[in-house]
Structure formats: C-alpha cells, structure tokens
Amino acid sequence: MQAAKDYSAARGKPAPASRSARARNSGSATEFSSEIEATLGEREFRFLAQLVYDTAGIVVGPHKRNMVFSRLVRRLRDLGLSTFPDYCAYVQSPEGADEMGSLINAMTTNLTRFFREDHHFEFLAEKALPFALAEARKEGKRRLRLWSAGCSSGEEPYSIAITLKNAVPDLAQWDAKILATDLDTQMVARARAGIYPEEVIAELPRARREGHFAPAPGEAGQMAASADLRRLIAFKPLNLLGDWPVKGPFDAIFCRNVMIYFDKPTKQRLVDRLTALLRPGGYLFVGHSETLLEHQSTLKLVGRTIYRRTA
C-alpha cells in the first residue's frame, strides 16, 4: 500500500469546518444513516483504509466497507459531522489529532476476556514460569518480565497477574513486572482502571477471583482489581508498528489476536522484533488463528499457538 495522501489537498480545498448533522437533520436515524452512507465514496474509504494501514499496520479490505460505515456513522454523529469527506478532513486537522484511536477502534475489535484460551495460562503456570524462575535463580537475579502486547481492556494482563500470584508463592520477593500495552489509549485507560462487571468476575473460578477483586467503591455492580494485581502491571499506550521504549528480555510475551489485522510483511517484522526481546528459552503466545510458520528457525512450536525462542 502507498502512504495516505493529504485528504483535503486531494480534494483541492482546505479542510471544511464541521457542521452539526443533528441540527441539519430532522428525519429518522435510519434516513440520516443512509444519507451519510451516500457520502462514503471510494475515495473516502480508500483514504481511511490507507491512513489506518500507515498508522497501525491494519489492513482494511474493500469487503469491510459496510463494517467501516456502520461503525463510523455513530462516530460522525457524535462529532456533529454530516459527511465522510468532512470526517476525512477532520482526522487530518489539528482538532482531530486524537481521533486516530477511535478510527482504528472502528476498524478493529477490542474483544477479549479473562483467561481467554485457558491452556495458555495453564502452560504459563506449569512450564513458562518454572523455567523463568529457574533461569533467574541461576543468574542470581530475582527478575521476571512479561508483556501483554495488545492488551485491550486489560483482561489479558490481569489474567497473567493472577496466574503469577497463584503460581509463585514468594512473588513478593521477586522483581516481577507485566508490561501491558495497546495502541488504543481509551483501552489502556480502561485497563489501568481495572473495573469489571460483577457478573464477569463471578464467572471466574474461586482461586482466580478471591483476593484478586473487591467491590469497586462508588460503582454499583462493578468489581475492581486488587492493588496487588495493579502493582504488578505497568499500563502504557504503544503502537506495535512504532518505536518500543521497552526493556527486555522478557520471559514470556502474549501477542494474541492482534496480528490478525496485519499483512504478511508487517506480521513478520513484528514477530522478529518480539522474538529479539525474548530471553532464549522464553515463550511467545499468539492468538488461536495465528500461525508463524516462517519463523521456525528461531521459534519452535511447543504447544497449541505457543512458541519458544530456541536460540
């Protein structure tokens, strides 16, 4: 793909000021949606898809046009914009500097859950952590480092933290840290807050919830992750395509259900960079539909979607 061109320049006029769609429109929401849809032309769709690819490496094919429309139409309404050309100009304008997160959000999914693909957490407790602890002891360091890359709203890093607390009885004596990052700053803020609906936490087995969550003060029906869990995790916004101000080596990296959006070269570069940050013998956990066949020389498949750095 080529780099996204300046949208307003391509249109031959300066970025238009936003108009209030709500004020202009007196018809029903459905009528209004189809009116807006008509303004999502080929040029606008291609511009937005290119911008998202350039910024986040996310490939948005033409078959996603309807999805993009239905997800963005609400965003346009919230912003008081009545056409997609207005929106394209807005994302490039100084006022729209913070819009990239929402745009990318509309093109991807933040879907996640506690202990998603539970076999990964079993493997972490039974194989990856004992290995990391033994290596650290050999080196005379009590240091453990894990990374949840693409952490969404935090369920993944909290699941790692709970596994760590349950599997390492003397964890307090270790310098243990979980780095949790996501491109989407709103997701990072939610993850950092660590507040989840009561019914979600109630579904976790007792050992994975007791002592790890408590009713969130002032928020009925919500549970908050314990201070102990939070202390273990450092939440940071980070674009996996950009620079990584992170310090390895990591004993394990979870990069799950993120690469599904990337094309092959982007995925390859990312896996190479992740592997370089793993300690030899460290583990890379990927999503259930992600395979890394090209990386067999440095990574060995050791379990279902679990890879190990061999050298």
Ligand SMILES: C[S@@+](CC[C@H](N)C(=O)[O-])C[C@H]1O[C@@H](n2cnc3c(N)ncnc32)[C@H](O)[C@@H]1O
């Ligand atoms: C489907 S969620 C996966 C969450 C979690 N890892 C899991 O498997 O349950 C994908 C996440 O990847 C993030 N993401 C997409 N592109 C990214 C990029 N270039 N850099 C960092 N995060 C990205 C999205 O914001 C989203 O929160």
